[in-house]
Structures are given as C-alpha cells and as structure tokens.
Amino acid sequence: MEHTTLPYISLLLASSLETLHLTTHGDSTSFLTTHGARCADLTEFSMFTVELSTSAQISTAFNSFLGHLTQIDTIDVNWMVYASFGHLAALPMLRTLVIRQNNQCKLELPSRVRFAALSDLQLHFSSFKTAGRMLEAMETPQLSSIELASVSYAKANIIRDILKRLQQRLRTKQLRTIRVDTDPQTVPRNFATHNTITLHTIEPLLSFISLAHVDIQLNAGFDLSDSCIARVAEAWPPIETLRLTLPYDAKHAGESSITIAGLQTFACNCPLLDTLGLLLDGSFEPPEVKTIDVFAHQDSLRILEVGISVVKYPESVADFLSAVFPALAKIETYWECSDAIQDEFDSVSAWNFVETQLKFGVKVRSRERLLGQLHGSSLPAIHESCDSD
Incomplete structure (x- = not known):
C-alpha cells in the first residue's frame, strides 16, 4: 500500500485484519498514531518508509502503534530507533523481527534488551560491523534462525567475531538456520587476499550440532x-542445505582446494543433505568407482551448486557423483554471471555433460525400481560404509 493511499486506509482496515504491508514516502507518524487500535489483530506487519519526520517523532508514533499489537508474530521495518526496542521486546508473541537499515535515519543502538520469544532475527545493515553491534545489544534466548546481510565488503575478522558471539550466547542445539550474505560486487584483490573466509572464520558455528541450513555467500x-x-x-549431521561460496553474481573466480572426491564426506556424515553449494577444484580426476571395494552413497542430495568451478574430467566426475549421490540430478553453475576466462576445457559444456549423465542415471534407477515393484521384488541392497578412504 503506497503513501498516497494512507488517507483512505481507514476504509480498508477491519478489526480482523491479520497482515498489513505499507510503503510510504513521507510522514507516516499520523497513520501509526491514529490506526493502532484498529490493527489489534495483526500477526504480520511491514513498513518501508523514506521518513521526513525526526527520530523522536517516529519513535513516539511507532511505540504507540506497537502498544496495540498483542497478537503480532512478525515485524519487518527499514528503520529502528533506541526507544522502540523496549516496546518490541515487550510484545508477547513476536517471533520474527526484520530490521533493514535506512541510511536517512540515524541508527541508535540500545543497551542490552531481552527478546524472550524471538526465534527468527534478520538484520540487513550497511555493514556487518553495525549488524554485529546490534546483535550485541539483544538477548535472544529462543533464537533458532538468523540472517545477516550487508552491501559492504565482508571482513573475515568481523564475520568470525559475530559467529563467536553467537557461540557464546546460544545453546549448542539451539541454532537451526544461519544465513550470511553480501552484495555480489567485485572486491579489490588485496582485500580478497586478506579476507578470504577460511575454516577458522566459521569455526564457531561447528559447535551448533543441530544446524540444518547454513547459507554463507x-x-x-x-x-x-x-x-x-x-x-x-562431521559437525553437522542434520544439515539439509549447505552453501559456502561466492554470491551468485560475483564477477571474480576465487580459489578452492576442495576436490570432487572430497565430497564423499557428505555421503558418510550427512544423510539429509539436499542442496550443496561449494566452489570446487575439478582439476583432479576422482577415483573410479570400480576400484573402491566398499563405497558409501547418500540418497538425498538433489542439487549441487558449483558456481564457477572448473572441471577437467567430466566423464569420471559424472560416474563418481552418480555412484556417491544417486539422486543428484541438478548441477548449477554461475559462469553466465562471471567475467572470468573459461579455460580450454570449457567448464559450461563439461558441467552440462555431467548433469545430463546424472539425470540419465536417476531416470534409469527410477525405472529399475518401478520394474522391481511390478515384479513383486526389490533390487539388491547396496552395502554402505564410511570406512573407505
């Protein structure tokens, strides 16, 4: 609902209204002050505004509005001031809070405030340093999902500090989802060299043994x-979605030492993994399936996101992946977004070949299972083990 309709919003508001999304370009304080009582049944509220009012005026109006939202579950706003934090924390049913920093409003960080019921926190700020300071100001004992996004460069030490803070604040079985991403801009080579994300950077997350979704780009x-x-x-047996990679539109290649053969560790340890995104070093040929006496495989992985990974042995890669991940049928690349020069092996065509072979294998196995069911028999079980090197 745009700002021009605000004078007529009273015609649309009803006592049973549950969801309200507003976009304004001007003074929204009159709406917040006037219509709070008519929004008492709201469970979801979002407001995106370019404010002409002062922070004090916004705060007073917003606090008055919040006082009526006893049923609210989700709040999404693109500004926040100190005086509103206590009112937000007092909302008994607030589970999801999304704050998007508006650079036209001064961000005033509060002292420590406890959000007793909050389970999902999303902070979209101009820098990860500011997001970290905001996180420091909040106590979230029930937090199970967090998203941090920024348009600035991501410094490795700041990312580690944020993750370390989560490790210190939350229980090991508490966090289920974490997403950290940044604008896919090209970074200076010197910056990338000194801020490449390593295992040391993300190591604090390894203590959260219930993580199901990790998306760090x-x-x-x-x-x-x-x-x-x-x-x-080994740290995340319940993992279902895992991305540790560059943003989709990144214009630079990056480097990786993860081989195709190294992916077998996910077959051994992560039975629920459905989507995996990693930059791979495909310059090494994976071992032939027939040379491995006891071979582990995993039936859940369906999507492999390889970004701008180079692959040199597509036939061997297809055979290996088909054996380890028999349900895998989708390979996603980012070459169309990259300025990187493709090498002589033409990675786009190579990965397309791998995907075609995987899809064919999935189709054949599906047909075999169907025939087995029709004949009242099952296929011989494949012996699984994670003891092989």
Whole structure:
C-alpha cells in the first residue's frame, strides 16, 4: 500500500485484519498514531518508509502503534530507533523481527534488551560491523534462525567475531538456520587476499550440532580444502542445505582446494543433505568407482551448486557423483554471471555433460525400481560404509 493511499486506509482496515504491508514516502507518524487500535489483530506487519519526520517523532508514533499489537508474530521495518526496542521486546508473541537499515535515519543502538520469544532475527545493515553491534545489544534466548546481510565488503575478522558471539550466547542445539550474505560486487584483490573466509572464520558455528541450513555467500570468497569440509560434515549431521561460496553474481573466480572426491564426506556424515553449494577444484580426476571395494552413497542430495568451478574430467566426475549421490540430478553453475576466462576445457559444456549423465542415471534407477515393484521384488541392497578412504 503506497503513501498516497494512507488517507483512505481507514476504509480498508477491519478489526480482523491479520497482515498489513505499507510503503510510504513521507510522514507516516499520523497513520501509526491514529490506526493502532484498529490493527489489534495483526500477526504480520511491514513498513518501508523514506521518513521526513525526526527520530523522536517516529519513535513516539511507532511505540504507540506497537502498544496495540498483542497478537503480532512478525515485524519487518527499514528503520529502528533506541526507544522502540523496549516496546518490541515487550510484545508477547513476536517471533520474527526484520530490521533493514535506512541510511536517512540515524541508527541508535540500545543497551542490552531481552527478546524472550524471538526465534527468527534478520538484520540487513550497511555493514556487518553495525549488524554485529546490534546483535550485541539483544538477548535472544529462543533464537533458532538468523540472517545477516550487508552491501559492504565482508571482513573475515568481523564475520568470525559475530559467529563467536553467537557461540557464546546460544545453546549448542539451539541454532537451526544461519544465513550470511553480501552484495555480489567485485572486491579489490588485496582485500580478497586478506579476507578470504577460511575454516577458522566459521569455526564457531561447528559447535551448533543441530544446524540444518547454513547459507554463507561472501564476496571475498572461501579458502577451504577436503579436510576442512570433512570437519564441517562431521559437525553437522542434520544439515539439509549447505552453501559456502561466492554470491551468485560475483564477477571474480576465487580459489578452492576442495576436490570432487572430497565430497564423499557428505555421503558418510550427512544423510539429509539436499542442496550443496561449494566452489570446487575439478582439476583432479576422482577415483573410479570400480576400484573402491566398499563405497558409501547418500540418497538425498538433489542439487549441487558449483558456481564457477572448473572441471577437467567430466566423464569420471559424472560416474563418481552418480555412484556417491544417486539422486543428484541438478548441477548449477554461475559462469553466465562471471567475467572470468573459461579455460580450454570449457567448464559450461563439461558441467552440462555431467548433469545430463546424472539425470540419465536417476531416470534409469527410477525405472529399475518401478520394474522391481511390478515384479513383486526389490533390487539388491547396496552395502554402505564410511570406512573407505
């Protein structure tokens, strides 16, 4: 609902209204002050505004509005002032809070405020440093999901400090979802060199043993190896979605030491993994399936996001992935977004070949299972083990 309709909003508000999304370009204080009582049944409220009012005026009006929202579950606003934090924390049913920093409003950080019921926190700020300071000002004993986003460069030490703070504040079984991402701008080479995300950066997250969704996409890139992802896989058995990579529109390649063969660790440790996003080093040929006596496989992985990874042995890669991840049928690349020069092996065509082979294998196995059911018999079970190197 745009600002021009605000004078007529009273015609639309009803006592049973549950969801309200507003976009304004001007003074919204009159609406917040006047219509709070008619929004008592709201469970979801969002407001995006370019404010002409002062912070004090916004705060007074917003606090008055919040006083009526006893049923509210979700609040999404693009500004926040100190005086509103206590009122937000007092909302008994507030589970989701999204704050998007508006640079036209001065961000005033509160002293420590306890949000007793909050389970989902999303902070979209101009810098991760500011997001970290905001996080420091909040006590969130029930937090299970957090999203941090910024348009600035991501400094590795600041990211680690934020993750360390979460480790100190939350219980090991508490956090289920974390997302950290930044604007996919090209970063200076010197910055990327000194701020590449390593295992040391994300190590505080390894203590959260119930993580199911980890999505970290930062423009400085990652420097991970097979041994690093082995630790990650062992730390997060319940993981369903895992991305440790560059943003989708990143214009630079980054580097990786993760081999195709190294992905087997996820088959051994992560039975629920459905989507995996990593930058891979495909210059090494994976082992032939027939040379491995006892081979582990995982039936849940469906999507592999390889970004701008180079692959040199598509036939061997397809055979290996099909054996380890028999349900895998989708390979996603980012080459169309990159300015990087493709090498002589043409990674786009190579990954397309791998995907075609995987889809064919999935179709064949599906047909075999169907035939087995029609004949009243099942296929021989594949012996699984994680003891092989």
